[in-house]
Amino acid sequence: MIERASGGRAASGEVVGVGSALPDQCDPAGFRERHRLPGPFLLYVGRIDRNKGCPQLFEFFLRYRRDTASPLRLVLVGRSVLEVPEDDGIVSLGFLSDQEKWDALAAATAFVLPSALESLSMATLEAWWAERPVLANARCAVLRGQCKRSNAGLYYATYDEFREALALLEGDPGLRRRLGENGRLYFETHYAWPVVERKYLDLLARFPAAA
Numbered sequence: 001m002i003e004r005a006s007g008g009r010a011a012s013g014e015v016v017g018v019g020s021a022l023p024d025q026c027d028p029a030g031f032r033e034r035h036r037l038p039g040p041f042l043l044y045v046g047r048i049d050r051n052k053g054c055p056q057l058f059e060f061f062l063r064y065r066r067d068t069a070s071p072l073r074l075v076l077v078g079r080s081v082l083e084v085p086e087d088d089g090i091v092s093l094g095f096l097s098d099q100e101k102w103d104a105l106a107a108a109t110a111f112v113l114p115s116a117l118e119s120l121s122m123a124t125l126e127a128w129w130a131e132r133p134v135l136a137n138a139r140c141a142v143l144r145g146q147c148k149r150s151n152a153g154l155y156y157a158t159y160d161e162f163r164e165a166l167a168l169l170e171g172d173p174g175l176r177r178r179l180g181e182n183g184r185l186y187f188e189t190h191y192a193w194p195v196v197e198r199k200y201l202d203l204l205a206r207f208p209a210a211a
Contacts, residue, residue, distance in 0.1 A: 022129065023099060028107035031100065035093060040170065041073040042135070043108035045101060045123040046115075048080035048092070053114030053137055058085050060114075060162045065089045067163060072170055074112075077104055105130035110169045110176065116140045125191050128152050128183025133169055133176050135162075152183030 032038060042061070048054050061074045062085065076084065076092040077100075084092045096104065105111065111127035116139040118124075124134055124143065134153030136143035138161070147153035154165040169176055 021098070023102040026106035026130065027103045031103035031107045035075075035091070037073070037075065037091065037107070039071050039073065040109040041075045041091070041107075042166070043075050043077065043104055043111050043127075043132070044113070045077045045104070045111070045127075046113070047078050048076055048082060048084065050082055051115075051117065053116055054082065057112065057114035058090065060159050062087060062089060063159060064163050064166055068167060070167075070170060072109065072166075075104065075108070077101060102126075102130065105132055108132050110135055110166075113137065113140075113143060115143075118142050124153075125187055128180075129187045129191075131177075131180030131184045133179035134183065135165055135169060146186075150182055150186035152179045152186055154179075 044054075044057065046052055057074070064070060065072070072089075074090045076090065077094075077096050079095050080092060084090060093104075105127055108127075108130075109132075111124065111132045112135045113121055113124050114137050115121070116137050118140050119142060121143060124136070124146065127134055128150065134143075134147060136147055136153055136155045138144050138155035138157040143153075144155050147155050154169065156162040156165050169179075
């Protein structure tokens with residue numbers, strides 16, 4: 001599109017990304033009260049779909065609960081297009097407003113994204129803005145790369161890796177805090193709207209003047 005708009009004069013491109021509409025404030029305590037979630041929980045936000053890796057997430061998480069006797073629950077936010085297991089450890093809240101989503105992120109212990117097919121996960125970036133550590137599917141090169149570059153998330157390819165990574169996040173508040181702080185810094189450095197807008201303006205400034 002840029003090449004066509006510039007008549008073929010654009011000499012280079014830029015990976016710009018996109019910003020998010022951020023909340024003025026978050027209410028994690030209110031979210032917990034409204035949805036009766038007093039304890040720790042792992043949060044998933046997005047379409048609850050086979051293509052998003054949700055069946056494997058359900059399998060791994062319920063097995064983790066059995067293996068570790070963890071009180072952690074899995075909270076799902078989003079429209080479901082598959083059957084969610086009936087288990088006390090999994091809470092499906094359906095589609096929520098943007099503000100409720102932000103409140104959920106602020107209340108969560110950690111954020112999980114099981115999808116192996118992501119080009120850019122806005123929910124992951126928003127979790128980092130909310131200073132939540134991320135647990136991602138290592139089979140997705142994009143998410144694995146972002147976790148490495150941000151130093152704000154862990155990733156897994158097998159159940160054993162899922163169990164160990166989630167146990168680390170659940171059991172180490174200091175690690176969660178450090179990863180969350182790194183995530184916020186990564187977001188502000190690369191995905192805040194002023195940064196995104198500056199990249200667009202810098203790209204446009206490199207176009208040769210029209211003849």
